[in-house]
Amino acid sequence: MDKALELENLSKxxxxxxxxxxxxxxxxxxxxxxxxxxxxxxxxxxxGKTTTIKIALGxxxxxxxxxxxxxxxxxxxxxxxxxFLPEQPYFYPHLNxxxxxxxxxxxxxxxxxxxAKRAKLLLETVGLSDxxxxxxxxxxxxxxxxxxxxxxxxxxxDLLIVDEPASGLDPIGQVEMRRLLTALNAEGKSIxxxxxxxxxxxxFCHEVAIMNKGTVIARGKISKLLDAGDTYSVKVKSxxxxxxxxKSVIKKGHINxxxxxxxxxxxxxxxxxxxxxxxxxxxxxxxxxxxxxELFVELVGASANGGALGAG
Amino acid sequence: MNLLAQVPMEVLWVRARAIAVxxxxxxxxxxxxxxxxxxxxxxxxxxxMIPSFKVGLRVQLFGDIALGVAYLAIAVIAVAxxxxxxxxxxxxxTIYNILSKPVRRADFLIGKYLGILVVLGAxxxxxxxxxxxxxxxxxxKVAYGIFxxxxxxxxxxxxxxxxxxxxxTLASPTVNVFACILFxxxxxxxxxxxxxxxxxxxNFNVNEIVARGIVLKANFVLESLLYALxxxxxxxxxxxxxxxxxxx
Ligand SMILES: Nc1ncnc2c1ncn2[C@@H]1O[C@H](COP(=O)(O)OP(=O)(O)OP(=O)(O)O)[C@@H](O)[C@H]1O
Ligand SMILES: [Mg+2]
Numbered sequence: 427m428d429k430a431l432e433l434e435n436l437s438k439x440x441x442x443x444x445x446x447x448x449x450x451x452x453x454x455x456x457x458x459x460x461x462x463x464x465x466x467x468x469x470x471x472x473x474g475k476t477t478t479i480k481i482a483l484g485x486x487x488x489x490x491x492x493x494x495x496x497x498x499x500x501x502x503x504x505x506x507x508x509x510f511l512p513e514q515p516y517f518y519p520h521l522n523x524x525x526x527x528x529x530x531x532x533x534x535x536x537x538x539x540x541x542a543k544r545a546k547l548l549l550e551t552v553g554l555s556d557x558x559x560x561x562x563x564x565x566x567x568x569x570x571x572x573x574x575x576x577x578x579x580x581x582x583x584d585l586l587i588v589d590e591p592a593s594g595l596d597p598i599g600q601v602e603m604r605r606l607l608t609a610l611n612a613e614g615k616s617i618x619x620x621x622x623x624x625x626x627x628x629x630f631c632h633e634v635a636i637m638n639k640g641t642v643i644a645r646g647k648i649s650k651l652l653d654a655g656d657t658y659s660v661k662v663k664s665x666x667x668x669x670x671x672x673k674s675v676i677k678k679g680h681i682n683x684x685x686x687x688x689x690x691x692x693x694x695x696x697x698x699x700x701x702x703x704x705x706x707x708x709x710x711x712x713x714x715x716x717x718x719x720e721l722f723v724e725l726v727g728a729s730a731n732g733g734a735l736g737a738g
Numbered sequence: 739m740n741l742l743a744q745v746p747m748e749v750l751w752v753r754a755r756a757i758a759v760x761x762x763x764x765x766x767x768x769x770x771x772x773x774x775x776x777x778x779x780x781x782x783x784x785x786x787m788i789p790s791f792k793v794g795l796r797v798q799l800f801g802d803i804a805l806g807v808a809y810l811a812i813a814v815i816a817v818a819x820x821x822x823x824x825x826x827x828x829x830x831x832t833i834y835n836i837l838s839k840p841v842r843r844a845d846f847l848i849g850k851y852l853g854i855l856v857v858l859g860a861x862x863x864x865x866x867x868x869x870x871x872x873x874x875x876x877x878x879k880v881a882y883g884i885f886x887x888x889x890x891x892x893x894x895x896x897x898x899x900x901x902x903x904x905x906x907t908l909a910s911p912t913v914n915v916f917a918c919i920l921f922x923x924x925x926x927x928x929x930x931x932x933x934x935x936x937x938x939x940x941n942f943n944v945n946e947i948v949a950r951g952i953v954l955k956a957n958f959v960l961e962s963l964l965y966a967l968x969x970x971x972x973x974x975x976x977x978x979x980x981x982x983x984x985x986x
Binding site: 505518532535 | 752753755756757759760763764767830831832834835836837838839840841842985986
């Protein structure tokens with residue numbers, strides 16, 4: 427399958443000031459985004475997500491490693507197919523939304539009539555139709571974020587790179603953003619997204635890499651990462667007192683007349699049979715997965731002191 | 739070259755022009771330009787009140803002094819609008835929205851510079867018209883020669899601006915202003931070692947000559963133009979190189 431973006435063994439150490447104090451931000455990060463997929467870059471503050479993205483777009487030169495956009499090194503030509511929403515985006519305050527989109531359209535060499543058409547459509551798409559003539563300097567944080575997405579889509583990119591798209595958005599805005607990104611992906615756009623809002627990626631990314639302190643500490647399909655092993659939770663209403671717990675039941679909680687039993691997969695059938703024969707009413711059986719939060723805390727905690735996490 | 743084959747020249751021009759137009763739009767909102775221009779007009783207006791104006795020499799003296807004032811004013815404007823173009827884009831992070839698109843860092847600088855040139859040109863024309871108008875009003879003389887002086891000071895301002903753009907890729911706007919002042923003074927003072935590296939700006943000072951109504955020789959104008967262009971090209975090339983290496 428074609429790759430929309432490939433990052434190979436990227437490393438970056440910032441050198442600060444005249445003394446060239448060094449600060450390692452990214453160490454040997456590789457990731458590959460198949461065309462048409464959504465890749466989530468997760469990690470706590472300072473993990474190196476933004477640095478990785480900046481290297482991918484050529485704002486920073488990596489100390490080592492390489493970047494390929496649709497199989498080519500970064501160049502103006504490669505960037506024709508890329509859309510980028512920076513972290514905390516900011517735009518020329520004196521331009522209104524429409525004029526600014528027109529400006530960004532010009533940078534792609536898009537013709538005037540087409541620019542006008544896209545500006546209107548995009549501002550509608552991101553929910554800014556009522557702010558078309560408002561100078562960007564008067565935009566709220568969330569509005570800037572929305573405009574940032576419109577701006578990133580002005581060239582109808584095949585690869586969309588978004589750095590914390592949900593930050594600054596209210597809960598409804600976050601849901602809308604997720605819906606928009608899902609729709610864009612459904613159109614066939616490949617998306618690289620960074621986030622520490624776990625909810626943002628949980629049901630959405632095909633694959634994630636979890637970063638901490640500049641390195642990728644876990645990667646893969648979310649369902650795999652969240653798999654807690656072959657364990658099931660069984661909720662039972664009005665479990666008779668006469669029922670005796672089978673050996674394999676791991677845990678038992680009791681809330682409002684509902685008993686929660688946890689059992690290994692090989693014992694599940696036996697447990698269900700025994701509950702039913704004793705007259706209990708099974709409400710719910712589900713495979714236990716970790717939440718992304720739990721995984722995060724587990725992984726980041728294991729690689730020591732990850733800092734505060736936004737839990738979405 | 740391969741690169742140009744990939745991105746047609748005309749598209750590069752469209753990009754540079756878009757960036758230039760934005761520089762102009764932004765400049766229109768900058769008070770310092772209006773203040774400087776108005777201040778020069780005010781000086782033109784009160785100039786004839788200087789008592790030492792000798793009869794007969796008055797027109798020349800007026801033209802010379804007015805051009806001198808315009809000369810300084812346009813240099814001030816050149817510095818004021820050039821030092822912040824690049825640093826502001828970086829600081830406000832607006833540069834990310836430009837350089838993530840098919841715009842090379844050199845295109846970005848060229849666009850900025852072209853925009854600045856248009857603003858400087860407009861200021862020069864305004865000041866030229868003002869001086870021309872005052873001479874006509876006070877002395878009833880038609881002094882087209884003034885515009886030769888304006889053209890030469892435009893070249894100088896263009897040079898100063900290119901220098902400011904170059905320094906802006908390396909240093910803060912404050913440091914840049916001091917560098918520009920130094921550049922200006924070294925350029926106008928004869929002698930000194932720096933004189934052999936930095937351009938001699940005094941070459942562009944023809945105020946006294948044109949005020950006397952003398953027409954500049956075509957050779958001289960062409961030489962000055964090439965002299966300015968050569969320095970501008972070198973400054974912008976170093977600026978591009980410096981910006982290309984910059985971590986954003
Ligand atoms: N310009 C810079 N100079 C020096 N160090 C930097 C610079 N930018 C980032 N860093 C450092 O690099 C590390 C990674 O930062 P980065 O911005 O990539 O993190 P992030 O994962 O995007 O975090 P967040 O979730 O807060 O946006 C941090 O330790 C940070 O202090
Ligand atoms: Mg970040």
